[in-house]
Amino acid sequence: MPRFPTIVPVVAVALMDGEGAVLMQQRPAHKHHGGLWEFPGGKVEAGERLEEALIREIGEELGIALAHDALVPFSFASASDQPHVVMLYTCLRWQGEPQALDAQAIAWFPPERLAGLAMPPLDVPLAAALHKAAKRAN
Numbered sequence: 001m002p003r004f005p006t007i008v009p010v011v012a013v014a015l016m017d018g019e020g021a022v023l024m025q026q027r028p029a030h031k032h033h034g035g036l037w038e039f040p041g042g043k044v045e046a047g048e049r050l051e052e053a054l055i056r057e058i059g060e061e062l063g064i065a066l067a068h069d070a071l072v073p074f075s076f077a078s079a080s081d082q083p084h085v086v087m088l089y090t091c092l093r094w095q096g097e098p099q100a101l102d103a104q105a106i107a108w109f110p111p112e113r114l115a116g117l118a119m120p121p122l123d124v125p126l127a128a129a130l131h132k133a134a135k136r137a138n
C-alpha cells in the first residue's frame, strides 16, 4: 500500500483580460496531447506549494509574473484512466506581456469559444465551467 496518494498534481491558470477573454496555449506537436489547446501550467514538483508551482510554470511558459494574491482557485478535473488532477485557478492580474516560450502558439478566446477548441479531455469540463461562470457573471 503506497504511503501517499498516487496522483500527479497539475496546476493551471485561466488568465483573463479586461473583456473576460481567456488565454490558452497550444501544446508542442511532439508532446503528449500535441497540438491541443490547454490552460498554461504544469506539474507540481516535489516540495512545492500549488501556487508556487503555478507561478514558476507561468514564468517559464509565458514569461510573466502572476500576482500571488490574484490567484483564485476555480475548479479541478480528474479522470479514472489517468493519474493527473488538473487544478485550475483564475487570475486577473500579472506583470509582463504573455509570450509563447514553450507552446506552439498562445491566443485569447472568449469563454463561449473554448468549447470549439481541440483540448485534452480534462480541459473540456474546466472550459465548460468557465463558460458557465462567465454567463452567470454577465
Ligand SMILES: Nc1nc2c([nH]c(=O)n2[C@H]2C[C@H](O)[C@@H](COP(=O)(O)OP(=O)(O)OP(=O)(O)O)O2)c(=O)[nH]1
Pocket: 010, 011, 012, 031, 032, 033, 038, 039, 040, 041, 042, 043, 084, 086, 120, 121, 122, 123
Ligand atoms: N498545463 C496543463 N497541463 C494539462 C492540462 N490538461 C491536461 O490534461 N494536462 C496534462 C498534460 C500533461 O501531461 C500534464 C502537465 O504536464 P507538464 O505541462 O508539466 O509537462 P509536459 O507537457 O512535459 O507533460 P508530459 O509530456 O509529461 O505529459 O497535465 C492543462 O490544461 N494545462
